[in-house]
Amino acid sequence: MQDILSRLGLDVSKGPVSGVYAGRWIASPSGEVTDSVNPTTGKVLGRITAGGRDDYEACVTAAEEAFLRWRALPAPKRGEYVRRCGDALRAKKADLGALVTLEMGKIRAEGEGEVQEMIDIADFAVGLSRQLYGKTMHSERPGHRMYEQWHPLGPIGIISAFNFPVAVWSWNAFIAAVCGDTMIWKPSHDTPLCALAVQRIVNEVMEPDGFGGVFNTIVAPPDPVGEAMLADKRLPLISATGSTRMGRRVGEVVGRRLGRALLELGGNNALLVMDDADLDLALSAVLFGAVGTAGQRCTTTRRVLLHHSIADAFTERLVKAYAQVRVGDPLAAGTLMGPLINPRALAAMNDAVAAVKAHGGKILCGGTTEAPAGLEGGFWVQPTIAQVPSDFPLLKEETFAPLLYLVKVDDLDHAIALQNDVPQGLSSAVFTTRLQSAERFLSCAGSDCGIANVNIGTSGAEIGGAFGGEKETGGGREAGSDSWKAYMRRQTCTINFTNDLPLAQGISFG
Numbered sequence: 001m002q003d004i005l006s007r008l009g010l011d012v013s014k015g016p017v018s019g020v021y022a023g024r025w026i027a028s029p030s031g032e033v034t035d036s037v038n039p040t041t042g043k044v045l046g047r048i049t050a051g052g053r054d055d056y057e058a059c060v061t062a063a064e065e066a067f068l069r070w071r072a073l074p075a076p077k078r079g080e081y082v083r084r085c086g087d088a089l090r091a092k093k094a095d096l097g098a099l100v101t102l103e104m105g106k107i108r109a110e111g112e113g114e115v116q117e118m119i120d121i122a123d124f125a126v127g128l129s130r131q132l133y134g135k136t137m138h139s140e141r142p143g144h145r146m147y148e149q150w151h152p153l154g155p156i157g158i159i160s161a162f163n164f165p166v167a168v169w170s171w172n173a174f175i176a177a178v179c180g181d182t183m184i185w186k187p188s189h190d191t192p193l194c195a196l197a198v199q200r201i202v203n204e205v206m207e208p209d210g211f212g213g214v215f216n217t218i219v220a221p222p223d224p225v226g227e228a229m230l231a232d233k234r235l236p237l238i239s240a241t242g243s244t245r246m247g248r249r250v251g252e253v254v255g256r257r258l259g260r261a262l263l264e265l266g267g268n269n270a271l272l273v274m275d276d277a278d279l280d281l282a283l284s285a286v287l288f289g290a291v292g293t294a295g296q297r298c299t300t301t302r303r304v305l306l307h308h309s310i311a312d313a314f315t316e317r318l319v320k321a322y323a324q325v326r327v328g329d330p331l332a333a334g335t336l337m338g339p340l341i342n343p344r345a346l347a348a349m350n351d352a353v354a355a356v357k358a359h360g361g362k363i364l365c366g367g368t369t370e371a372p373a374g375l376e377g378g379f380w381v382q383p384t385i386a387q388v389p390s391d392f393p394l395l396k397e398e399t400f401a402p403l404l405y406l407v408k409v410d411d412l413d414h415a416i417a418l419q420n421d422v423p424q425g426l427s428s429a430v431f432t433t434r435l436q437s438a439e440r441f442l443s444c445a446g447s448d449c450g451i452a453n454v455n456i457g458t459s460g461a462e463i464g465g466a467f468g469g470e471k472e473t474g475g476g477r478e479a480g481s482d483s484w485k486a487y488m489r490r491q492t493c494t495i496n497f498t499n500d501l502p503l504a505q506g507i508s509f510g
């Protein structure tokens with residue numbers, strides 16, 4: 001473990017490391033010393049000195065100062081820096097992936113997969129740096145030309161959740177960087193070392209050319225630093241990933257100052273299995289979607305809506321498949337599920353299991369908190385399947401844990417209605433071999449989510465698409481497609497190359 005940390009430049013053996021980079025490392029930040037805990041063992045991985053208000057001011061100053069120079073670079077040149085950041089990540093993929101596993105608890109393949117996602121989005125952003133296209137329009141006035149162009153926004157704030165401790169930053173940061181923005185990252189308090197390792201990796205590329213202040217990081221609690229970011233008019237955009245509770249607060253505070261908020265919040269994703277589905281496919285998709293990352297993905301499959309005619313047979317196979325899931329040390333080969341992030345997550349899972357029982361639901365497997373041998377200090381639950389009636393109240397809530405609800409449905413219409421009858425609207429999937437059912441699910445009368453899949457599970461989105469969800473998921477879009485527009489300001493320009501001054505709408509004035 002110490003080897004991994006020291007190869008990433010994090011020497012935690014001599015005492016707390018600085019949690020603030022404001023164009024340079026702040027040697028003694030003014031916040032409290034905080035522990036990074038390994039959820040597999042419950043032991044401290046390292047200690048970090050968090051940032052306070054004055055350190056936050058240093059971050060803003062660094063980001064503002066760097067912005068003036070960064071925005072002046074042509075976008076393809078900014079892309080070149082991002083390309084080199086991607087290469088620096090390639091060189092550190094195994095170590096950074098292992099740190100994600102150590103600090104967050106996802107299995108090694110998923111930890112490395114997350115770093116691969118950073119590399120992929122860097123590649124995407126490099127191409128994008130030559131494609132920040134604006135439209136041209138035909139003016140209604142003779143001798144006039146109209147077009148729109150896109151300019152950088154300024155320094156922006158990125159607030160991220162624990163469950164994707166590095167990839168979510170890159171979705172925002174690499175796109176924002178080619179757009180010409182600089183940024184301040186407040187990572188989750190649960191995963192500070194991952195953030196500090198990423199900051200060190202990109203520093204290798206940015207610092208030698210005096211561009212350290214493009215990417216800044218402050219490990220700090222929501223209050224006072226997170227709150228300061230929300231209220232800060234110097235940050236025209238706050239991109240926030242996390243719970244709906246947090247997003248509501250971000251929306252309120254940023255909205256009050258008429259800033260922009262890009263919100264990526266909680267999901268409550270359903271997977272529909274119809275009577276004509278390929279059940280082998282559906283089974284694999286449910287298993288990965290519900291158990292992967294120990295149910296701690298925003299796109300985790302939380303509800304499986306089963307056509308009544310295949311429900312019993314499918315359930316039996318699913319319970320058997322769950323029995324094969326190896327729960328244990330996420331760094332060990334063969335492990336499919338690691339721990340939950342912290343004791344609060346464990347308590348939330350236990351409460352939900354108790355509620356299933358109290359409301360007449362049935363726990364078909366799991367539901368317990370036994371730890372793998374030798375790992376008793378960690379935060380362990382077993383992957384759990386609960387059969388519940390369609391009016392079970394927690395079906396409408398996101399419990400961020402490997403707790404899967406099975407509900408029987410009459411037909412596709414019933415399934416779509418149940419699926420949409422929740423406050424969240426992130427990801428959704430139908431398994432069917434009938435064209436009519438697939439198209440109905442994708443129609444405007446079908447899924448109301450930001451992501452709708454056919455014969456693919458709810459989790460594991462590709463970076464090329466715009467990622468995000470509707471309703472209480474917040475409405476933001478990140479990563480591919482035209483999501484870059486959120487990080488820029490649009491300007492409509494009209495040029496008159498005549499000696500007249502005709503007014504629009506044919507208005508004659510004087």
Ligand code: NAD
Binds near residue numbers: 188242243
């Ligand atoms: P969380 O809401 O507890 O914390 C997320 C981040 O918000 C942290 O950095 C936290 O410090 C910060 N924060 C909280 N209150 C704040 C405030 N008042 N001001 C400023 N910052 C504040 O979420 P979590 O437990 O880390 O992550 C799990 C949640 O994130 C789940 O609900 C999951 O669905 C969601 N999530 C959504 C997406 C998506 O793209 N839709 C992706 C990943 C995670």
